[in-house]
Amino acid sequence: MLPEPFTPQFLSQLETLRLRTRKEFLGSQTGSYSSPRRGTSLEFADYRRYSPGDDLRYLDWGIYARSDRLYIKLFREEVDLFAYIFVDASASMACPSPQEKFLPATHIAAALSYVVLANQDHVKLHLLGNSITHAASPFYRGRRRITDCIRFMTSMSPEGPLELATTMAEHLRRMRRPGKAILISDFLMPAASYQQGLNLLRAFNLDIAVIQVLTRLEVDPPFANGSLRLVDSETNAEIGFQWDAVARQEYQTKLRHHNSEIRSFCHQSGIHYSLYVTDLELDDFVFATLPAIGLFK
Amino acid sequence: MEFLNPAALYGLLALPLLLIPYLIRRKPPRIIFSSLLLFTEPARRAARRPFGRLRLPPIFFLQLLLLTLLVLALGEPVFSVRAAKVAIVLDNSASMQTLEDQQTRFALAQERARGVLADLGATGQVDLYLTVPRLEKVRGVTFGTAEAAGIVGGLEPSDLADAPIDYQKTLSGLAKDQEYDRVYLITDHPALGQADILKVITVGQPRDNYAITSFNISHSSLVGSRLEGTAEVANYSTKDGRIRIVLRAGGGVISSRELVVGAGKTASANFAGLPTHPYYEVEIEAHDALPLDNRRFAVPPASQNFRILGISPRPQALSSLRSIPGVSLDLVAPQDYEKTDRTGYGLEIFHYSTPTALPGNPALYVLPPDNNPFAGLDSPVSQPVVSSWRDPHPLTRYINFALFRPTFSRPLRPRVSGEIILESPAGPLAFATERQGVRQLVLGFDLFPYLGRENLPVSVFTLNLLDWFVQGSGATGRVTGQPLTFGTAQPGNFLLTPRGDKVSLEPGSNRFPATFFQGIYQIDRGTYRELFAVNIDNRNESDLRAPTPIEIRDLSSRGDKFAALFSIWPYLLLLSLLLLFIEWFARPRPVRTAFGPR
Numbered sequence: 001m002l003p004e005p006f007t008p009q010f011l012s013q014l015e016t017l018r019l020r021t022r023k024e025f026l027g028s029q030t031g032s033y034s035s036p037r038r039g040t041s042l043e044f045a046d047y048r049r050y051s052p053g054d055d056l057r058y059l060d061w062g063i064y065a066r067s068d069r070l071y072i073k074l075f076r077e078e079v080d081l082f083a084y085i086f087v088d089a090s091a092s093m094a095c096p097s098p099q100e101k102f103l104p105a106t107h108i109a110a111a112l113s114y115v116v117l118a119n120q121d122h123v124k125l126h127l128l129g130n131s132i133t134h135a136a137s138p139f140y141r142g143r144r145r146i147t148d149c150i151r152f153m154t155s156m157s158p159e160g161p162l163e164l165a166t167t168m169a170e171h172l173r174r175m176r177r178p179g180k181a182i183l184i185s186d187f188l189m190p191a192a193s194y195q196q197g198l199n200l201l202r203a204f205n206l207d208i209a210v211i212q213v214l215t216r217l218e219v220d221p222p223f224a225n226g227s228l229r230l231v232d233s234e235t236n237a238e239i240g241f242q243w244d245a246v247a248r249q250e251y252q253t254k255l256r257h258h259n260s261e262i263r264s265f266c267h268q269s270g271i272h273y274s275l276y277v278t279d280l281e282l283d284d285f286v287f288a289t290l291p292a293i294g295l296f297k
Numbered sequence: 298m299e300f301l302n303p304a305a306l307y308g309l310l311a312l313p314l315l316l317i318p319y320l321i322r323r324k325p326p327r328i329i330f331s332s333l334l335l336f337t338e339p340a341r342r343a344a345r346r347p348f349g350r351l352r353l354p355p356i357f358f359l360q361l362l363l364l365t366l367l368v369l370a371l372g373e374p375v376f377s378v379r380a381a382k383v384a385i386v387l388d389n390s391a392s393m394q395t396l397e398d399q400q401t402r403f404a405l406a407q408e409r410a411r412g413v414l415a416d417l418g419a420t421g422q423v424d425l426y427l428t429v430p431r432l433e434k435v436r437g438v439t440f441g442t443a444e445a446a447g448i449v450g451g452l453e454p455s456d457l458a459d460a461p462i463d464y465q466k467t468l469s470g471l472a473k474d475q476e477y478d479r480v481y482l483i484t485d486h487p488a489l490g491q492a493d494i495l496k497v498i499t500v501g502q503p504r505d506n507y508a509i510t511s512f513n514i515s516h517s518s519l520v521g522s523r524l525e526g527t528a529e530v531a532n533y534s535t536k537d538g539r540i541r542i543v544l545r546a547g548g549g550v551i552s553s554r555e556l557v558v559g560a561g562k563t564a565s566a567n568f569a570g571l572p573t574h575p576y577y578e579v580e581i582e583a584h585d586a587l588p589l590d591n592r593r594f595a596v597p598p599a600s601q602n603f604r605i606l607g608i609s610p611r612p613q614a615l616s617s618l619r620s621i622p623g624v625s626l627d628l629v630a631p632q633d634y635e636k637t638d639r640t641g642y643g644l645e646i647f648h649y650s651t652p653t654a655l656p657g658n659p660a661l662y663v664l665p666p667d668n669n670p671f672a673g674l675d676s677p678v679s680q681p682v683v684s685s686w687r688d689p690h691p692l693t694r695y696i697n698f699a700l701f702r703p704t705f706s707r708p709l710r711p712r713v714s715g716e717i718i719l720e721s722p723a724g725p726l727a728f729a730t731e732r733q734g735v736r737q738l739v740l741g742f743d744l745f746p747y748l749g750r751e752n753l754p755v756s757v758f759t760l761n762l763l764d765w766f767v768q769g770s771g772a773t774g775r776v777t778g779q780p781l782t783f784g785t786a787q788p789g790n791f792l793l794t795p796r797g798d799k800v801s802l803e804p805g806s807n808r809f810p811a812t813f814f815q816g817i818y819q820i821d822r823g824t825y826r827e828l829f830a831v832n833i834d835n836r837n838e839s840d841l842r843a844p845t846p847i848e849i850r851d852l853s854s855r856g857d858k859f860a861a862l863f864s865i866w867p868y869l870l871l872l873s874l875l876l877l878f879i880e881w882f883a884r885p886r887p888v889r890t891a892f893g894p895r
Contacts, residue, residue, distance in 0.1 A: 095330065096331075101331075186332075239336060
């Protein structure tokens, strides 16, 4: 049983999409993504001199007629895609509640997984949380595996702190094939932390996309004016805080600055970045925002 | 502006309590948030302060204003409209001599009165009243404010006890009759309630006090010549006290005692074998609030031998009294009574007779004619039986009434209030009363002749009777305000008051009413002096711990449109309600948020 947003109509729309990669990867099977290797696709890649034993069907007879030399036309190989979707499963994703933040994040992940699966590509899900055990799924292929994807993502509840670089390194240690990496997180962490994590992904020659998920309550906290005791959901650190209009404005300024730092870093690093505020409809985000940043072809 | 219920203003002291909910709210709700990354350093600094930063929201000040207005409204504030005609009633009873920080309460009352006069302005009219001996206008005239201030300064407290005045009724009547704009009562009694016309100004605080509550000098027995004194000291405080009591006479100290008096208790000191002096003074050495009641005076019984004047148509029956030691008897016929000088007699016995006017001396009426003022007489009863008697009573002690059998009796029908001492089935046989401070006893049977041991119960009754009259004559002092009664004044007789004032006595007069001060009053009769001890009636005056409050209700029923006070508390109450209404809407409602307190 698929969750509520995944209606047949929504799934049909997802099937029309394909992930866009800006890098070429070595696939395992024939697919629809270009590979650095030469192959048999329709996309011309290069010429090379004829060697005995080459398939005569690929001789460029035009060149032979003009230059009396034999050249073979080379075509790109098209392979399948390995997509890695990383979902932040730390305690901050359960704040204010898992239904308001973590669930929308998994819905995005599921939607992107379905896009990959529908193209007969491979998708592997990683839940970045406290425990590394059972935090990565096997590769799924074929659209019927979407239920496995969703089952996997709902198998774990978000909890504990997240040290992005460390956790990411653990996950990447087991990674063998390059491909497309999509990181879904609230990115409510110091800049150094997320930059280290993203740099690790870059080091693995992955084509990276980042989706920042925030709730409306985090964008504009509805605290009543007065004194508050704020507790960090991950570290349990506690501070007293005087909340008023000035503090609200100060907080929002900080958040804007923080988000623009993430966007700026992603831009400089060739990473797709998008912000999803969870009160936005999922299909609007998937079919309008993500294509706009070039995530889909 | 003034307050009719100033006690409510103590509520202002409770206003800081309003901070408590805000301080409690300082323990802020604990909210779990995704990350504290974006909460800025200044906030963290604020959190590190011991109590954080106390920020009071505007609603606090609204609530503070609301509560202040409510408390002020409860205080019943009024604006005084300048009164044109006022009465100032000064309590001049003995308790107003109580010292309050080196000043008497009466001096404080004078100051307050002058303050009232100063507020009144130069054009006001003032009537001054004193409360004792009765509520009376000073000099019977109305004063201007300047003149009244001078008169107030010249007033002084008396040694009289509080007059039994219903201030509520009396002063409201006074305000109505005399058309006063305001009546100020300045007293040491607290007021319960206030009214717009009547304002009670209380001076002084509850205080601890010691007092001599009684002092008597008497013969040790009816026939004895030795004198003894008894003084009773009361401790009106919450601590036990050791008191030295000193007996003075003839210009020197003749005896002293140490007494331990428990808190709220009394203790007695006896002085036996006293030498004869014209009068005695007893004093306790205590530095307490009211010095007046630390002294008390007494005079010894009028004479060493008890002098009796017998008036009887059958004098031989009375002459048997001469057989009692210490008793001297003069006998006159009833028709000669008016011509007789009755000075110095401790008892007059009217045997089958009655005087035309009430005698100044204590009197015994034995089967008086029916025209006597005290009791009518019923038909004779032979050998009456005494069915009930007053017990304990000095007249009935040591008597076996089973053996008490007069030959005959005529039951009495009392015409005045008094005590029935003996009663037979047919009616009262002995009836005691007191008129103008003088004891009177009416008997419905004949005691005489005095038969000694031959008729022991009746003889014992006779001796009790003489002893009772001895106790009631002279040795027991009078209280201030009670008129002195004495033998008929002769031309040239005068009276010397304790303050040294010499008052000429009208020939034929036998009363002096103005006993306003404690001490010894002396009547100079030329050849000898008659002394009377007058002491304060300190049943209520000496106990300064909790003065009786004066109950005042609203007296503003004058029926005219003028009001000396303009009440603003209804407007304050209305304003409070308006603020409450505003507060209801302005109060921030708790925001429903997913980030609820955890």
